[in-house]
Amino acid sequence: MKTLISQAELETGITSMSADINKQLGSTPLTVICVLTGSIILVADLIRHLEMPLRLGALSASSYKGNTDRSELTLDTHLLPKLKGQHVLIVDDIFDTGHTLNEVIKHIQTLQPAAVYTAVLLQKNGRQEIELDIDFVAFEIPDEFVVGYGLDYQDLYRNLPYVAVLEEHEIRQATDASA
Numbered sequence: 001m002k003t004l005i006s007q008a009e010l011e012t013g014i015t016s017m018s019a020d021i022n023k024q025l026g027s028t029p030l031t032v033i034c035v036l037t038g039s040i041i042l043v044a045d046l047i048r049h050l051e052m053p054l055r056l057g058a059l060s061a062s063s064y065k066g067n068t069d070r071s072e073l074t075l076d077t078h079l080l081p082k083l084k085g086q087h088v089l090i091v092d093d094i095f096d097t098g099h100t101l102n103e104v105i106k107h108i109q110t111l112q113p114a115a116v117y118t119a120v121l122l123q124k125n126g127r128q129e130i131e132l133d134i135d136f137v138a139f140e141i142p143d144e145f146v147v148g149y150g151l152d153y154q155d156l157y158r159n160l161p162y163v164a165v166l167e168e169h170e171i172r173q174a175t176d177a178s179a
């Protein structure tokens with residue numbers, strides 16, 4: 001495993017992203033929506049830097065590979081608070097192709113919020129399939145599969161306090177172990 005973003009770098013990047021959010025969104029009350037499960041650690045760290053009156057909600061987005069190439073996305077939205085008329089900040093772990101955040105935003109819009117903003121820990125360069133401008137991005141990364149700080153591989157590694165790139169043999173080992 002190769003460290004891509006160290007614990008200290010994560011702290012610096014998240015502090016700086018929070019400062020941008022405080023500056024741009026000001027003192028208007030905000031509802032932060034944690035996209036489970038990957039953004040749980042980011043949200044916990046991020047909201048402790050935010051200064052406006054803040055409510056917290058969550059939804060769960062999971063994808064599974066069916067018979068098609070593209071995985072199908074399932075949203076579980078029963079944990080969402082009322083969003084009508086609210087200023088909402090959707091927080092996800094990583095913006096890869098963009099399909100997940102696009103679906104999440106579309107669903108949130110149907111709940112008639114006053115404004116929707118987006119924040120991600122990571123944006124992967126060169127992978128975007130959906131045209132979408134994320135309001136707040138902590139780090140841009142190359143096109144590699146990363147784990148840690150909430151991000152998993154087969155449900156493991158979410159607890160790592162840094163972001164790392166999994167190497168080929170680690171992916172194989174995990175696959176063998178779960179077979």
Ligand code: 5GP
Pocket residue numbers: 038092093094095096097098099100101144145146147151152153
């Ligand atoms: P998108 O829909 O933007 O292609 O992908 C977003 C989702 O795919 C993320 O929320 C995450 O669950 C998963 N994903 C994409 N790239 C990575 C990666 O490098 N590592 C991990 N662990 N998950 C990823």
Ligand code: MG
Pocket residue numbers: 036037038061093094
């Ligand atoms: Mg995810």
